[in-house]
Amino acid sequence: MLLFPPPSPPLFRPANFTPNPRWRPSILPQRLLAASNEVDAFTQSSGYLFDLSSSEAESLTEYNVSRIAAIYRRKPFILLRRLFQISTTLGKWFAFRYYDRITERSDLMFQVRAAELRKILVQLGPAYVKIAQAISSRPDLIPPSYLDELSLLQDRIAPFSTKVAFDTIEQELGLPINAIFSEISPEPVAAASLGQVYKARLRSNGKVVAVKVQRPGVRAAMSLDILILRYLAGVIRIVGKLNTDLQSVVDEWASSLFREMDYKGEADNGIKFKQLYGSIKDVVVPEMYVEQTTRKVLTMQWIEGQKLAEVKDLYLIEVGVYCSFNQLLESGFYHADPHPGNLLRTYDGKLAYLDFGMMGEFKEELREGFIEACLHLVNRDYDALAEDFVTLGLLPATADREAVTKALTDVFRNAVIRGVSNISFGQLLGNLGTTMYKFKFRLPSYFSLVIRSLAVLEGIAIGSNPNYKVLGSTYPWIARKVLTDSSPKLQSSLQTLLYKDGVFRIDRLESLLTESLRARTDRTVVKKQVEDESKMVIKQVLSLALNEKGASVREILLEEVAKGLDALGLATLDSMISAMTANLPFRPYSSSSMTTEDITNLRTLQSLVLLLSRLQQTETSVTEVKGSSVAIQKPYSNEAALISGQEMLSVISELPQDLQQQLLRLPADLAGKLVSRVFARTVRRAFL
Numbered sequence: 032m033l034l035f036p037p038p039s040p041p042l043f044r045p046a047n048f049t050p051n052p053r054w055r056p057s058i059l060p061q062r063l064l065a066a067s068n069e070v071d072a073f074t075q076s077s078g079y080l081f082d083l084s085s086s087e088a089e090s091l092t093e094y095n096v097s098r099i100a101a102i103y104r105r106k107p108f109i110l111l112r113r114l115f116q117i118s119t120t121l122g123k124w125f126a127f128r129y130y131d132r133i134t135e136r137s138d139l140m141f142q143v144r145a146a147e148l149r150k151i152l153v154q155l156g157p158a159y160v161k162i163a164q165a166i167s168s169r170p171d172l173i174p175p176s177y178l179d180e181l182s183l184l185q186d187r188i189a190p191f192s193t194k195v196a197f198d199t200i201e202q203e204l205g206l207p208i209n210a211i212f213s214e215i216s217p218e219p220v221a222a223a224s225l226g227q228v229y230k231a232r233l234r235s236n237g238k239v240v241a242v243k244v245q246r247p248g249v250r251a252a253m254s255l256d257i258l259i260l261r262y263l264a265g266v267i268r269i270v271g272k273l274n275t276d277l278q279s280v281v282d283e284w285a286s287s288l289f290r291e292m293d294y295k296g297e298a299d300n301g302i303k304f305k306q307l308y309g310s311i312k313d314v315v316v317p318e319m320y321v322e323q324t325t326r327k328v329l330t331m332q333w334i335e336g337q338k339l340a341e342v343k344d345l346y347l348i349e350v351g352v353y354c355s356f357n358q359l360l361e362s363g364f365y366h367a368d369p370h371p372g373n374l375l376r377t378y379d380g381k382l383a384y385l386d387f388g389m390m391g392e393f394k395e396e397l398r399e400g401f402i403e404a405c406l407h408l409v410n411r412d413y414d415a416l417a418e419d420f421v422t423l424g425l426l427p428a429t430a431d432r433e434a435v436t437k438a439l440t441d442v443f444r445n446a447v448i449r450g451v452s453n454i455s456f457g458q459l460l461g462n463l464g465t466t467m468y469k470f471k472f473r474l475p476s477y478f479s480l481v482i483r484s485l486a487v488l489e490g491i492a493i494g495s496n497p498n499y500k501v502l503g504s505t506y507p508w509i510a511r512k513v514l515t516d517s518s519p520k521l522q523s524s525l526q527t528l529l530y531k532d533g534v535f536r537i538d539r540l541e542s543l544l545t546e547s548l549r550a551r552t553d554r555t556v557v558k559k560q561v562e563d564e565s566k567m568v569i570k571q572v573l574s575l576a577l578n579e580k581g582a583s584v585r586e587i588l589l590e591e592v593a594k595g596l597d598a599l600g601l602a603t604l605d606s607m608i609s610a611m612t613a614n615l616p617f618r619p620y621s622s623s624s625m626t627t628e629d630i631t632n633l634r635t636l637q638s639l640v641l642l643l644s645r646l647q648q649t650e651t652s653v654t655e656v657k658g659s660s661v662a663i664q665k666p667y668s669n670e671a672a673l674i675s676g677q678e679m680l681s682v683i684s685e686l687p688q689d690l691q692q693q694l695l696r697l698p699a700d701l702a703g704k705l706v707s708r709v710f711a712r713t714v715r716r717a718f719l
Contacts (some may be wrong), residue, residue, distance in 0.1 A: 072189055074248070076154035076500055080110065080255060081248035091250050092326070094289035096261065096282065099254045120151050153188060157249055158256035159223035160188065161288065164224075187426075192220035196229070203325040210234065211323060213243070223372070225249055225292060225388070227689060238332070240320060243294065245327040257285040279475075287367060292390030294329035295321075300387035301331065307362050311358070313350050315383040334374035334383045343495035347490075349380045350387055352501060354382070355488055356508040359481065360402060363393040369487050393481060398422060400521045401481075405502070405509050406528060412446055413439045413619075415527075424475040437472055510546035511636065515580035522594040535591055536632060537638040542640070547575065570682050577690040588639070588713050589697070593704035595636020597712070598629040 087102050128144055131137045141334055152159045196219070201208055208215065212231040219227035226245045233240055264277035289294055298319040305316035315334065323330035339347060351374065358365035366373070368389035375383040393401075404419035406412075417435045420426040426435065489501035529539050548571055575581050576588060601624055605661050625633075683691060 048639065072150065072153045073156050073246070076190060077116070077156050077252055078248065079109065080156070080252040088634075091254055091289075093295070094257075094282070094286045096285075099258050102259060104257060104591050110255065110258075114259065117155065117259070120155065124148060124151055135640075151189050156252045156256065157246075158253050158260070158288075160224035163717070188224055188227075189220045190219040190227045191246055193218060195247060196227065199244050199247070200242065200328050203328045204323060212242075215239070226294075226329075229344075231330075233320070235266065238320075241317075242323075243329040243331070244295065245292065250289075252452075253285075253288060253292070257281065257288070261285070284477040287389045287391070290390070291368075293326050294388075295324055296327050297329055297386075298324045298331070299646040300390045303364060304366070304384065304387055304390075304686065306353055307364060308357060311345070311350070311357065313381045314354055315377055315381045317383070317385065334375060335384065336377040336383055338492050339376050339382065340491050342376045343378075344376050344535055345492075345495055345499075346501070347376055347380075347505060348492045348495060349493075350382050351488060352504045352507065354384075355484065356505055359393055359484070360398050360509070360512060363395065363398055365391050365393060365481070365484055367391040367393045367481075367484050369484060369491075373597070391481065391484070395518075396520075399518060399524075402509050402512060402521065403524050404523065405506060406513060408443060408447065409506060410528065410542075411440075411443075416443075424476075425478070426470065430470060438470065451463055469507070507549040510543045512577075514543055514547055514575065514579065514584050516581065519581075525583060525587075529587065535587075536633050537642065540587075541642050544572065544575075547571075564615070570685060573682065573686060573694070574690060577686070577693040589701055591635055591639065593701060593708055594632035596701075596705055597708050598625065599635035599636060600635060600709075601625050601629055639706055 084202060090098055090102070098684055124144070124147060127140075127147075128137075131140045131144065149163075150203050152163050197208055200211070205212055213234040215231035216229050220230050220241075221228040226243050226248075226249075229242045229244070231239070231240055231242050261278050261281045264281045268277045301316065301319045302321075305318070308314055309316040317332035317334050320330040320333075339351070351369070355365065355369070365386060366387070366389075368383075368386065373384065373386045375385065377383050400419055402425065404416060407415040407419060409613075412433070413436045417432050418427070418438055420435070421428055421430070485501055485505075489499065492499035492501060513528075515521070528543075529536055566716040576585050618669060683694060687695070
């Protein structure tokens with residue numbers, strides 16, 4: 032849903048209506064202005080689908096395939112007519128494309144056929160428009176001519192009659208329109224596949240609002256098309272011998288569409304979304320007016336802005352990635368339809384989310400499985416990745432894990448070797464296609480919406496920056512969550528990731544810490560840091576380690592430092608004894624007391640000190656991309672020196688009081704671990 036000031040025709044003035052001259056100037060995009068003058072192609076071509084009695088229409092308030100099938104069994108002629116319409120319109124288009132190919136006119140007619148396809152989809156109705164909208168958000172997969180035409184489906188759907196819309200408002204809200212609004216635009220300011228939007232002012236409080244009215248007959252049309260698509264999905268599964276229950280995938284998509292057609296449910300979703308994510312910096316979620324909202328009419332705060340895909344603000348795309356991370360991996364309540372028409376850049380430079388009809392729930396065990404899969408992918412642990420696919424429901428438990436691991440290694444090796452920041456989400460899915468077919472991967476019903484959400488977001492970003500990778504931008508947040516989450520499963524994953532055969536893998540910790548430091552959305556990340564850069568990084572590392580959420584990492588670090596100090600004590604003792612006995616004719620202490628484990632622990636301590644040195648030398652520079660600032664991280668220097676003690680005290684003094692107290696407890700905690708280790712080693716060597 033796009034929100035723009037309305038066109039210039041005279042305002043509709045109900046009784047006691049006060050005109051507002053500021054609404055008169057026309058700033059409406061030319062393509063939408065043209066659309067408002069078109070005949071409603073959907074009603075003209077598919078109006079016969081509205082032929083349902085009122086009781087039948089009311090029975091379709093939620094998705095129920097049995098009820099839908101029962102309705103259309105009593106209307107076989109409508110079903111046959113719809114099948115004939117779909118097959119002839121799409122069949123004719125494919126025939127022309129084939130003719131263009133054999134006559135070698137494909138390039139010449141490319142743009143013409145793209146425009147024809149868009150018009151056909153509009154005539155066929157919302158189900159096909161919704162599918163096309165999802166495809167149109169992938170500029171890396173769709174030819175430019177088709178992309179340009181299909182992207183118009185975001186905001187160029189011919190509106191239905193305003194009189195019908197106003198009648199619907201009065202019927203749904205039970206009041207004359209002049210009793211609800213003191214002003215309302217005479218024509219819709221935006222029209223979409225499911226409804227259209229008017230700009231109005233509430234009489235009760237004077238607030239400017241967007242009023243969305245549902246398109247008549249949309250529920251009947253959607254239900255029949257879903258019934259047909261569901262049947263085709265079953266045929267395709269049988270013919271293709273697929274392991275995925277395609278009908279369940281259609282059912283999940285259909286359920287989300289039916290929820291999207293319930294505007295009262297959408298208002299509830301918007302309220303919940305605002306509670307969960309409205310406090311994120313530079314994220315705007317409109318207020319919902321539930322008293323003026325019903326199943327077919329939605330009233331919400333008016334938001335002015337431009338489509339995010341048009342302004343190419345990479346900072347706001349990063350904000351969107353961060354917000355999506357919170358949705359998918361923190362709360363599990365996510366926006367499943369983030370197409371360009373639902374993401375706006377407000378005029379004060381913030382990211383506004385609109386249209387909360389299509390939302391999804393990502394269960395905690397699946398969120399944790401997704402995080403583990405990303406970790407294992409980045410760290411090239413393909414055995415564990417195969418297990419993750421079983422956890423996520425993509426692979427049956429009976430699958431040949433060894434064969435799957437080999438296939439995954441072949442698929443992902445080249446993608447991962449270029450580094451996490453270069454991993455394309457869309458490319459991974461494409462590369463995985465053959466393997467999924469070979470090993471009969473299943474697509475759980477939840478999976479399609481999650482993947483669509485991430486893929487659409489990457490598609491929008493690619494429109495601004497062809498090199499953008501959504502997984503590369505999301506991984507820093509995954510790294511931070513693994514380091515700070517209290518979930519037993521993720522803590523176990525962290526232990527498994529950092530230790531192999533009991534040996535601490537400092538490189539893995541360094542990778543997680545370095546990536547987690549990039550997980551920032553504050554605008555200061557795009558400003559050049561000069562003298563305070565090292566202090567800022569040290570402060571972040573301390574905050575991460577001292578925070579209650581960082582208890583797992585803190586315990587690991589204290590344990591490794593204690594091991595290292597113990598080994599350092601042994602090495603010092605060996606050096607002292609060696610120096611004292613160097614001039615004696617015989618050596619009473621001829622062998623070192625250090626074991627291979629002690630040597631490893633000493634090296635780990637040295638690596639931890641060097642790690643802190645390297646982290647603080649992580650530099651942030653600024654690159655300007657078409658007016659937007661983007662943070663780019665430079666490699667750190669291995670020859671860096673630690674910040675001075677005075678600077679460290681300054682950093683500590685800036686920490687919150689609770690973190691300072693936690694820092695004061697660290698020496699005692701470390702001493703306790705060190706004494707315990709020394710005592711255990713002494714007892715072990717004395718009696719074993």
